Amino acid sequence: MTDQVNENIQMITETIRDFGSKEIIPHYRTWDDTQEFPIQLFKKLGELGLMGVLVPQDYNGSGLGYLEYINIIEEIAKLDGSIGLSLAAHNSLCTNHILMFGNEYQKQKWLPSLATATKIGAWGLTEPNTGSDAGNMKTTAIKDGSNWILNGTKNFITHGSSGEIAVVIARSGEPGDSHGMTAFVLEKGMDGFRAGRKEDKLGMRASETTELIFEDCRVPDSNRLGEVGEGFIQALKILDGGRVSIAALSVGIAQGAFEAATKYAQERHQFNKPIATFQGVSFKLADMATKIEAARLLTLNAAELKMKGVKMTKESAMAKYYASEVAVEVANDAVQIHGGYGYTKDFPVEKYYRDAKLCTIGEGTSEIQKLVIAKSILN
Amino acid sequence: MNILVCITCVPDTTSKIAFVDNNTKFDQSGVQYILGPYDNNALSRAVELKEASGGKIKVLHVGGPENDPVIRKALAIGADEAIRVNAQPKDAYFVAKQIAHIAQQDQYDMILMGRESIDYNGGQVHGMVGELLGMPSISPAMLLEVEGNQAKIAREIEGGKEWLSVEFPFVAGCQEPIAEWRTPNMRGIMAAKSKPFQVVDPVDVSEKINSVSFELPAQKAGCKLVDADQVDELVRLLKEDAKVL
Numbered sequence: 001m002t003d004q005v006n007e008n009i010q011m012i013t014e015t016i017r018d019f020g021s022k023e024i025i026p027h028y029r030t031w032d033d034t035q036e037f038p039i040q041l042f043k044k045l046g047e048l049g050l051m052g053v054l055v056p057q058d059y060n061g062s063g064l065g066y067l068e069y070i071n072i073i074e075e076i077a078k079l080d081g082s083i084g085l086s087l088a089a090h091n092s093l094c095t096n097h098i099l100m101f102g103n104e105y106q107k108q109k110w111l112p113s114l115a116t117a118t119k120i121g122a123w124g125l126t127e128p129n130t131g132s133d134a135g136n137m138k139t140t141a142i143k144d145g146s147n148w149i150l151n152g153t154k155n156f157i158t159h160g161s162s163g164e165i166a167v168v169i170a171r172s173g174e175p176g177d178s179h180g181m182t183a184f185v186l187e188k189g190m191d192g193f194r195a196g197r198k199e200d201k202l203g204m205r206a207s208e209t210t211e212l213i214f215e216d217c218r219v220p221d222s223n224r225l226g227e228v229g230e231g232f233i234q235a236l237k238i239l240d241g242g243r244v245s246i247a248a249l250s251v252g253i254a255q256g257a258f259e260a261a262t263k264y265a266q267e268r269h270q271f272n273k274p275i276a277t278f279q280g281v282s283f284k285l286a287d288m289a290t291k292i293e294a295a296r297l298l299t300l301n302a303a304e305l306k307m308k309g310v311k312m313t314k315e316s317a318m319a320k321y322y323a324s325e326v327a328v329e330v331a332n333d334a335v336q337i338h339g340g341y342g343y344t345k346d347f348p349v350e351k352y353y354r355d356a357k358l359c360t361i362g363e364g365t366s367e368i369q370k371l372v373i374a375k376s377i378l379n
Numbered sequence: 380m381n382i383l384v385c386i387t388c389v390p391d392t393t394s395k396i397a398f399v400d401n402n403t404k405f406d407q408s409g410v411q412y413i414l415g416p417y418d419n420n421a422l423s424r425a426v427e428l429k430e431a432s433g434g435k436i437k438v439l440h441v442g443g444p445e446n447d448p449v450i451r452k453a454l455a456i457g458a459d460e461a462i463r464v465n466a467q468p469k470d471a472y473f474v475a476k477q478i479a480h481i482a483q484q485d486q487y488d489m490i491l492m493g494r495e496s497i498d499y500n501g502g503q504v505h506g507m508v509g510e511l512l513g514m515p516s517i518s519p520a521m522l523l524e525v526e527g528n529q530a531k532i533a534r535e536i537e538g539g540k541e542w543l544s545v546e547f548p549f550v551a552g553c554q555e556p557i558a559e560w561r562t563p564n565m566r567g568i569m570a571a572k573s574k575p576f577q578v579v580d581p582v583d584v585s586e587k588i589n590s591v592s593f594e595l596p597a598q599k600a601g602c603k604l605v606d607a608d609q610v611d612e613l614v615r616l617l618k619e620d621a622k623v624l
Contacts, residue, residue, distance in 0.1 A: 004572075007448045011455060011568050014413070018562040049565025062565035 001067060001300075008064065009071045016075040019048060028080040031206035032351060035198075037086075038206060039162050042117050045087065050076075052115020053091050055099055059111035066241075066303040070248035074296075077252025078259075081355030082206035084252055085362070088245035089158035089207075090114070094121025096241055097167040097183065101226040101234050110165055110185060122163030124154035124212050125235050131156075132368050134169075135178055135232060139214060141170035146221050148172070148184060150214040153196065156362075160210030161195035164188040168212065169231040183231035185223045192217030203354030240313050241306060242363045243320035247299040250323035250359040251292060257327075257334035257352035258288045264338055264347070281337055288330045295323035314376035321369035324359035331356040380434030380525070381485070382425045385478050385492035385504070386453055387415040388446040392497070398593045405498075405593070414449050417493025417554050419456075424523055424558035425491055426457035432525070435459050437485075441468050441477045441581070454571035455563030461574065466581035475507030476584045482512055487548055489530065494519040494552035505552035515545050518552030 023041060031038055045051050053069045055061020069091065077084030095114045098106060113119040130136045139152025150170050157166075166186045173180025186193050196211025226234055262285055265276035275281045298319040305312035331352040335342035342349045360366045390396070390410045397406040414422075425436045438458040440450050443465065450461045464477045482490055490512075495502035502518070509516025521540075522533035529546045563571070603620075605613045618624045 007451065008568060010448060011452055011563060012565070014452070015562040015564070015568075018560070047564065048562075053565065057566070057569065063569055064565060 001304075005065070005067050008068050012068060012072060013075055015048065016050075016072065016079075019044075020076070020079040024076075024079045024083060028083075028206065028351075029345070031080075031082070033205075035200065035205040037159075037162055037208035038083075039120065041083065042086065042090075042120060046115075046117020049115075050087060051090055051117040052095060052111070055095060055111050055115040059099075059107055059115055061111065061115040066244065066306045067300070070244060070251075070299055070303045073245055073248035074252035074255065077249045078256040080206065081249065081253045081256075081352065081358075082204040084249045085204050085358065086158060086207040088242070088249055089123065090117075090121045092242050092245040093123035093158075093238060094163070094165065094167050097123060097225065097234065097238050098185065100237065101183065101230075102185075105222070106185065106225065114165060119164035120159045120162050122157050122159040122166040122212070123238075124157050124160075124166055124168040126154060126156050128153060128155050132365065134235070135181075136175055137169070137171055137181065139168070139170045141172045141182055141184065141219070143172070143221075144218070147218045148182075148221065148224070150184070150186075150192070150217040150219055152214050154212040155196075156199065156209055157212045159208055160212045161198060162208055166193075166212060167225065168214075169235050170214075172231070173229055177229075178232050179229040181231040181235075182228050183225040183234050184219045185225060186214075186217070186219060187223075190217055190219065202357060203351070204358045236313075239363060240316050243316040243369070244299060244302045244306060244312075246359055246363050247295070247302065247316070247319035247323040250320075250327035250356070251296050251299055253352050253356050253359065254288070254292045254295065254323070254327040254330040257331040257349055257356070258285070258292055260347065260349050260352070261285065261288065261334035261337040264341075275337070284333050284337060288333055291326045291330060295319070295326045298322050314373055317364075317369040317372040317376070320359075320364065321366050321373065324356075325366060327352075327356040327359050380428060380432060380488050382428065382434060382436045383439055383478075383482055383485075383487045383490045384418070384422045384425050384436055384453070384458065385439045385490065385508075386418040386422065386450070387493065387496040387498075388412040388440065388442055388449045389415045389496050389498040392416075396595065398595070402592045402594060403590065412446060412449055414452055415493045415496050416560070417495060417497070417552075419493075419560045420555050420557050421491040421493055421551075421553035422453055422456055422458065423561040424553060426561060427558050428523075428525060429457065434488075437462060439478060439481055440464070441466055441474045443467055444578075447576075450576070451571045452563060454574045454576070455567040456561045457567065459574060460576070462577045462579060464581050465578050469584075469586050470588045471501045471503035471507060472587050473581075473584045475504045475511060477581050478504065478508050479511035480582045481579075482508070488528075489548060490514070490550045491520075491553055492551075494554045502552065505550050509550040512548075512550070514548050514550050516550040516552070517543060517545060519554045520551040521554060521557055523551065523553070523557055 049062040052061030053064050057063040114121050127137050141148045141150050169183050172182040192215040194213050196213045199209040265281050266274050268275045302315040302319040334349040335353050341347050391413050394410045399406045436458040438453040438461045441464040468474045505518050506516050520532045524531045532543045534541045
């Protein structure tokens with residue numbers, strides 16, 4: 001990592017801590033309780049330049065690299081995992097898909113409003129009956145003159161309701177054909193395009209998750225991203241970057257839980273001593289710190305490969321798999337160190353515990369990551 | 380409006396303070412330096428004034444290259460250019476002489492800085508700079524409004540507030556609530572890299588004051604917790620231990 005990147009990261013970290021102390025920490029508990037998606041917060045994140053981190057400045061983005069990006073996700077996730085998740089989904093899925101596969105007209109049209117959070121982005125791949133088996137998706141796109149007609153339902157879509165721009169992958173060819181799917185940009189207000197039910201989730205509650213429903217929705221061919229039949233291939237490439245996002249999100253949640261546990265272990269006295277002085281607790285903290293360090297290095301490695309433009313499917317899957325499992329383990333240990341208080345909402349660790357679990361599921365479960373890693377090793 | 384903002388780099392407020400060399404030097408190991416909070420107030424007000432009516436902001440720092448990241452943060456917040464006098468400041472007079480030397484090379488409408496640095500708490504530089512340049516100097520400036528070629532500045536005084544008016548050019552030592560601290564956005568961070576940043580040698584100044592030694596305040600006594608139903612014990616402790624009753 002160069003001195004320049006280090007200095008950027010230092011400055012970005014200070015900015016996020018200042019911003020978070022005013023705009024996130026005072027409110028995150030309420031957002032979690034009410035499952036409110038704080039859209040105004042995202043507008044402010046847009047003003048800071050955090051909603052178009054990787055987007056070049058020509059499109060009103062910040063023009064930063066992946067190393068700064070993972071630091072941003074980690075720092076935000078340390079404060080509130082669900083804000084980190086929404087930030088990651090907006091940046092690395094919707095916005096990045098248009099950035100990587102849109103033509104110049106499409107980039108000019110949509111990236112400036114996404115990068116400044118004038119509009120929030122969503123990305124639709126998963127369906128009710130095709131999660132890991134996304135290649136068998138049922139949502140169809142049928143060509144009709146200069147339009148495509150979309151029918152079907154996507155679910156577990158971040159910002160499905162509040163998002164105004166959605167990148168959606170739909171079947172334009174034969175089922176099971178990995179070259180039979182195409183990506184489109186849908187905009188709020190198009191006839192036959194609407195959000196469905198909002199999920200009531202265990203964690204990540206401030207991040208909005210809904211269905212997207214398409215009923216004879218006509219999408220102009222000019223909204224098609226890349227070639228016909230390339231949508232699924234594009235999606236897999238987007239997910240390579242997306243996994244780095246979720247790995248960084250996991251590291252942030254783990255670090256937040258670890259810091260809370262360390263503080264508590266030094267303050268909480270039992271038998272006239274801080275509980276951190278007992279080996280049972282201090283060894284737990286040592287294990288937590290070591291796992292987080294390893295997860296952070298795997299994430300950094302994947303991000304560096306991404307920056308170099310090297311294929312990093314295996315490395316990003318390793319980072320996502322390991323970091324997300326570490327987030328769950330560390331959050332679990334943090335609750336354990338807090339004892340009974342950790343099980344209450346008076347302390348932040350129960351939220352880290354609930355939020356962390358999403359990381360082993362979203363953007364490919366740990367089992368799917370192992371499939372990806374194994375396939376890469378055995379090939 | 381042409382504004383010179385003088386900034387200090389101070390240890391992060393969470394730093395552990397220790398001294399070395401027989402308590403004659405501050406132990407800098409592991410210390411993270413930040414933009415002086417009062418200087419951030421001054422800079423933030425300068426940026427607000429520039430945004431409202433145009434102008435140019437130059438930041439000035441007297442210190443070593445280790446502080447360049449903090450200076451670039453000031454550029455990221457909104458200053459247009461930076462100048463660092465390459466020296467290790469020895470006392471307030473040394474710093475004031477350097478600032479005055481730089482300030483004389485241009486025409487500034489105002490020279491803003493924090494009321495004091497939060498490490499050595501000198502609070503003398505703004506007064507000295509005013510004297511050296513023959514300009515009025517006001518501190519602590521808590522509000523600053525510009526009307527034509529003069530400024531209205533509010534100071535907090537015992538039991539109330541005092542409003543002063545002063546013609547350009549002047550020197551002010553600032554503090555909150557003159558402006559809320561600004562944090563740089565990503566665009567500012569990227570833009571900071573291409574803004575002019577000059578490093579110059581210091582002018583010779585003879586040392587007037589030498590630090591002899593430092594000492595830390597006495598350790599705070601531990602906190603005693605008394606159960607809510609033990610009122611008699613609480614009263615006894617307040618009387619016999621704390622001796623406040």
